Structures are given as C-alpha cells and as structure tokens.
Amino acid sequence: MTLDQLLVLSKIAETGSFRAAAGALHRAQSAVSYAIKNLEDELGVELLCRDQYRPTLTPAGEAVLLKAQRVLAGTDEILELSRQLKMGDEPFVNLAISAIVPMGPVIPALKEVGQRKPHLILNLRIEVLAAQIKVQDDQVDLAISELLPNKPGSEDLEKLALGHVRLLPVCAPGHKLALEDKRLMETDLRMHTQVILPSTDAATKDVRAGVMEGAGTWSASDFSSKRHLLLGGLGWGLMPLSLVDEDLQTGRLIALDTEHYTDFSIPIYLMRKRKKFQGPCSELMWSILSAIDLNSKSWIGDREEG
Structure with a gap:
C-alpha cells in the first residue's frame, strides 16, 4: 500500500469517477484503475462498486477512505513543515512562564503566534521562582517572569517590562x-x-x-x-x-x-539571552509577547484596577 494509492482512492471519491480523478491527477485513466486494483488486491477487499454508472464506495471502501484521508492530511502537514524548515523556521520554541503571571493576556498572544506559524510546536513550562533560571541555563528560549534578586547571569538577559502582578x-x-x-x-x-x-x-x-x-x-x-x-x-x-x-x-x-x-506587587518581564541565536519563530514570539500589558484594563477586573 502506498500514499499514491490512497490519494487515488480519495480523488475518485471526491470527483465521482475514474475519468475525473485521472484528469485531476493528470494521469491516464488506466493508471488510476490500475492503482485502485492493486490496492484492493493488497488489502483483500473491494473498495469500489463498479456495477453502476459511477463508482461508489463499498462499506469497506468508506472505512478505508476515512483512514486514508487522515494519513493524507498528516502527509500534507509534514510537507508544509518541511517547507517551513527549509525557510529557516525552527520546529519548536520553549517558553517558561512564572506561575504568578496571569494567562489571560498571554493566551491571545500565543494564539496569534500559532496562527502565523501553524506548524510550530510550543513547549510551555509553568515555573515557580525558576523561569529566569531556565532561560539562563538554555533550557528555554524565552520566559515571562519576575526577576530573581542577586542571581548571577541576570546581566546577560535582554528584558522588557510587561507590567506587574x-x-x-x-x-x-x-x-x-x-x-x-x-x-x-x-x-x-x-x-x-x-x-x-x-x-x-x-x-x-x-x-x-x-x-x-x-x-x-x-x-x-x-x-x-x-x-x-x-x-x-x-x-x-x-x-x-x-x-x-x-x-x-x-x-x-x-x-x-x-x-x-x-x-x-511584583514587576514581570519578558526575557531572553542576549547572545543566544533566536530563530524566526522565536523572534516572532518575542515580538508578539512584547506587546502584552499585564495591567491593561481590557482584561483585568474592577478589583485589580483599584
């Protein structure tokens, strides 16, 4: 069984005929028929009923098509990921957030990152008095955190104030x-x-x-x-x-x-290492997260405003 055979099955179900599927795939109709016949022989089940004017899926064909569509969708995702990686995008970004930081203003920012980089994998860690250390020790790329007093290495961090908690x-x-x-x-x-x-x-x-x-x-x-x-x-x-x-x-x-x-009240900062290379996705996340205002009245309630 090959991805090509699954693609042919999917295209026949989508277009409703061997001829239309062949046209959509820019192949000879005989090649489409051959691919489906080989798939049926390999699986040992009939996938298409050919007794009518248009081929229709058998119950087995419907079940196989459902799985095939999932496989094909995963393949498309891998191809898109490969395209992003060729462009220089890193596959994942590690982000640490202090447990005291409210997630309300952070979630929309992360959602925007996800929409602009749909194949990026985010590894999010919630830390207690440790997010800054994770950045300094290269365990994460970025952090949203309070500053720890008198911790060696903090002078090597680039920091942007986001407000206070x-x-x-x-x-x-x-x-x-x-x-x-x-x-x-x-x-x-x-x-x-x-x-x-x-x-x-x-x-x-x-x-x-x-x-x-x-x-x-x-x-x-x-x-x-x-x-x-x-x-x-x-x-x-x-x-x-x-x-x-x-x-x-x-x-x-x-x-x-x-x-x-x-x-x-504790000041909160977006931070990263000054001399560490940041890929395009990390740079984008830094840019979007830097616009967060933890004390904006758009998300905090009247009690915190006071």
Missing part, C-alpha cells in the same frame, strides 16, 4: 486570622501556617519570596492546590489577584488587612 495575603473567612478585629502585625501572621509554593528548580530552592520568616509552612506544588488549601481554611498565603479575584468578590476568601504585604 499584585499578590494579596488571603485566607478563608472561617480562619482565625479572618476573625481578628484589627490590622494584623507580623507576629499575628507568624503564629499561623502559611501555605507556600517552593521553587521548581533546585538552583533557586533557597529563594523564599513572600515567605514570612519564622512562620510554619505547608507547601503546595501549584496555585490550584494552594487555593484549595486556603479555601479549606488550612492556612493563609499570598495569591495573585487574578487567581482569587472571584473568590474575594464572593466571600470564599478574604484579603487580610496587614501592613506587611501592603501593595505587594
């Missing part, structure tokens, strides 16, 4: 901290379990951004798990406003009144 200390309404009728001090917070996200990279395991010194901690692997722990009243913790805005509005979580985390 606001984090709020929150807990469930039934938590003891929520019942305090006063502005909370550090000592008040330290007496209760803080739910945290550790770094996803061993190189930054000692970075404890936002962690209350001296407080007992519970760790979660991602913000979804952390949110569920907080909703369950198992502690307090810092959460990006974009992930808990609805919880705050409905009262499932409350923002703690404390001086320690007043206006706790």
